[in-house]
Amino acid sequence: QSALTQPASVSGSPGQSITISCTGTSSDIGGYNYVSWYQQHPGKAPKLMISDVTNRPSGVSNRFSGSKSDNTASLTISGLQAEDEADYYCSSYTSSSTEVIFGGGTKLTVL
């Protein structure tokens, strides 16, 4: 089962907005509304930022939002802050036997 496709890196300046894409197939992202996004700072455990494409868990800043179009999901971070610099991973339910697959991860740099 191939991983979902994410850009290796994105960057933005404080205050700007950035979008990270996550591309899959009709067997995963395109077929189900079970896309999640995780933030991971160096040496730390991942943290759930978005579930079920658009749901933001309690405590997550409303600067983070998720969306989906066809086989591609997106995470948008508005009002970029230095603390947002981290690795971001998408995941999706898949109808293959794996159940859930992750993207390869995107390193966000705040300039």
Next chain:
Amino acid sequence: EVQLVQSGAEVKKPGESLKISCKGFRYSFASYWIGWVRQMPGKGLEWMGIIYPGDSDTRYSPSFQGQVTISADKSISTAYLQWSSLKASDTAMYYCASAYTDSSTAFHFWGHGTMVTVSS
């Protein structure tokens, strides 16, 4: 606050067996899927498998099926990941993580990770 507490770092030799643990606190452990995620040094996250502690329904990624065993003891709110014969390529950080809805597809809470080093 929900908490997942994982067992400590391990250093093992190839061929040895290992069982690491993840204990849940302050939530209904038996009622939510709990899973394991591998992160090899400098690499991304890999979904290994999940278990529903209430009835021990277990699902594995094909990449890990037959390589590891996931189990849980709901009486002590603890999930396990075990190997019968470790390889150097098993060297990685292993995270346990739990869902917090009926769905098994999003991990709301994460343990701090258990570093497993396999070296001769």
